[in-house]
Amino acid sequence: MRVSFTKMHGLGNDFVVLDAREASLPDMTGAMARALADRRTGIGCDQVIVLEPSESADFRMRIFNSDGSEVGACGNASRAVAILHGEAARVETAGGAIAVEPRDGCAAVDMGLPRFGWEAIPLAYAMDTGAMPVGWGELENPMAVNVGNPHVVFFVEDANAVDLAALGSGIENDPLFPERINVNVASLAGPDHLALRVWERGAGLTRACGTGACATAVAAIRKRLVTSPVTISLPGGDLVIEWDGGGSGDGAGPIRMTGPASEAFRGSFEWDDFA
Template identity: 50%
Template sequence: MVPFRKMHGLGNDFVVVDARPAPLPLTPARIALLADRHRGIGCDQFITLEPGEGAADVFMRIHNPDGSEAGACGNATRCVASLVMAETGRDRVVVRTISGDLPSEFLPDGTVRVDMGAPRLGWQEVPLAEAMDTTELPLSLGPFSTPSACSMGNPHATFFVDDLDTAPWQEFGRQLEHHPLFPDRANIGFAQVIDPDHIRLAVWERGAGPTLACGSGACATLVNAHRRGLAGRRARIDLPGGTLQLEWRLDGHVLMAGPVATAFTGELDPLAGAAAAAG
């Protein structure tokens, strides 16, 4: 049995296991079973800690609940950073992902702020299926049209809506995630700009569906809203699970700050689902 920690950032929840002492026999099929909310522990993403190298204090591997690997997760980064800072007694650490290094720090108010790096704005970097301006995509489905796209280590498309409460975003989120324009699928954000410094956001996450919060989606939303002239470089972003504070600095980096929490701890069987994977 392997110890695990169930953590969340604004209700965006994670199973976190530590594979730094030794690799764990976790396949995508086993991860999918452990992430299942009816047959496993249940989570929006499954997080594996691996040894850090060089400037990195830890390597964070991210899997979606369908077992696919993700490149970034802002809420999980804050959770992992808080664990490593507690271990080391330091207020600043670097979390490495397959998409790059994410410097993180404790703030005086008890929240954790992560430097999510610079957004990738080219169509190949998102990626999109063909060359186009990522500020306004020629994409329409149902009541939603002309989103903006960027990558925050994973692909995001943001649709801007007049009223998030009445927008049927869950009805169309799954279809948009799998739209042919997104060869690697995409996280789909639905944003209502209240003021230039205040945005409401709901996200259909790639491989996870609707979640209470999406940190990288909030970053992408601020970037895309600013590019469209709808917001400034700083904004409060309200998600179903709570609020994140965002800043897109002039040097291009996006900073995201918010709370973290541990729900419970326990032990899991890393061989769970082995029979299903073999069969």
């Protein structure tokens, strides 16, 4: 069975997109996603995205990390899918429904409401998620927030000076996080401007992470370090995050992310070669 794919990226965070909305495909497995994502023997990507029909939205988006794990949200992929779809849409994800809208090479995504309760992250046991009494090496007292995916956010003097390649895996897989965790290290780069690096759960260091940018902006707004809108500078480029929550509650409204995404190329492969 020969299957077409579209290779896309958002700020260098890259995806293999399979469109099964009209012509169905066999069910994607973790092993197949790992094989497709392999940069030496497969197509190569950070995430495999599968678009499917939905009964509750315009379509469904499934997200598989390069290690084969299926996750609930991906901000960069949401922008890429908005551009591929070509018009505003409501999209079902495992992390909740989102709204996407393409805009001249960019896309805006309504990422839904952030969640801050320890059970919603989730953590292994109750604690204050606004300033967690834990640390790993030089990284201490993060804020935890779930934006469809679970994140911890550390604010440091210089995000680029942190050896995230050495620390990321240990934090991601700490028993405190029963579903593992995405790790964000951020520093102030100017008024309402943050520099960010992300260790992504199931993918490692990435050039950009849309949900990480959302989580970091929300954390910074809650800590009153910045006000909305916030520019988040990642190694792959900039995203703009808007959120009108702040304060100590669960937030007054949804997170809105705006940034670029683009198509790299199209191709096809034999399904059985990777199954």
